[in-house]
Amino acid sequence: MSVIKVEHLTKDYGMNKGVFDVSFEIEKGEVFGFLGPNGAGKTTTIRHILGFSRPQDGRCEVDGMDCWKKPDKILKQLGYLPGEIAFPNDMKGIQFIRFMARMQGMSGLGRAEELIKRFELDPSGSLKRMSKGMKQKIGIVCAFMHNPSILVLDEPTSGLDPLMQNVFVELIEEEKKAGKTILMSSHIFEEVEKTCDRVAMIRQGRIAATLQMDEIEHNKKKVFKLEFLQIEDYQRFLREQLDFQAADEGKKQVWVRVKDKDINAFIKVLANYPLKFLSEVKSTLEDYFMNFYGGDSNVQ
Ligand SMILES: Nc1ncnc2c1ncn2[C@@H]1O[C@H](COP(=O)(O)OP(=O)(O)O)[C@@H](O)[C@H]1O
Ligand SMILES: [Mg+2]
DSSP states (O other): OOSEEEEEEEEEEETTEEEEEEEEEEOTTOEEEEEOOTTSSHHHHHHHHTTSSOOSEEEEEETTEETTTOHHHHHHTEEEEOSSOOOOTTSBHHHHHHHHHHHTTOSSOTTHHHHHHHTTOOTTSBGGGOOHHHHHHHHHHHHHTTOOSEEEEESTTTTOOHHHHHHHHHHHHHHHHTTOEEEEEESOHHHHHHHOSEEEEEETTEEEEEEEHHHHHHHOEEEEEEEESSHHHHHHHTTSSOEEEEEETTTTEEEEEEEGGGHHHHHHHHTTSOEEEEEEEOOOHHHHHHHHTTTOTTOO
């Protein structure tokens, strides 16, 4: 049985905004990425999974329980990091953490201290004076401190500097090893690529694709940039049966896309050409994403 199930979820806010017929399932122990540009419908979907919002159509389930009908039961076993956290301004960080621990029915602070150390957070100051990054760390501590078996994280690394993003990635890797089920939304391709087993791409409130990460790895293309010594070689090379991305005759440079599985054949072709240089232009999940999104990931 899947741990999180979203079935034909629809919430129409009008003007083509909201989520429409969104479906996906997350298995136990899976790290699932929910990837899409701003306004795509990630937070709306997540709020339905938490039982904060009533579906117009379709349903969400956690551990077989309907999220709208049994929100209390669901919240007990789940760690949630909201996309935008509304903090009470008159509390110190540590007071808020204690308050949230009590709300979760915890007797102590659970893993909070360990997490505070890991993220190099000083929670003694007032929330009002905390930077976005510090507040995000407080949110992370609260989501993980009761050691829940399910984590729902809405853009978890927003506001974190690169060092802390790495600390977060390590935490996710550990949680995954411990068998946790994790849903994580993001508009950053790279972070999903690092941590997730599977990814659903959402755009304009609709799922554009759901992909296994190793499927993406396997089908990923690398882009190589080549520069030739002789113009004759440059011209001859362009007649090869390859997937050319761009060419610059003046500089005798060519950009060519090669699937990972075709690398050996590509190297054989290259052996026939004296080159000035060859380098790989890093291609990412972003390129893959672009294929699905028809070239512009920012179009709403
Ligand atoms: N309560 C609401 N009423 C009306 N429109 C909303 C509401 N919540 C979100 N929206 C709109 O629905 C779309 C999806 O929003 P959201 O789920 O927050 O996107 P994301 O989290 O992917 O950035 C946006 O266009 C947003 O403005
Ligand atoms: Mg959001």
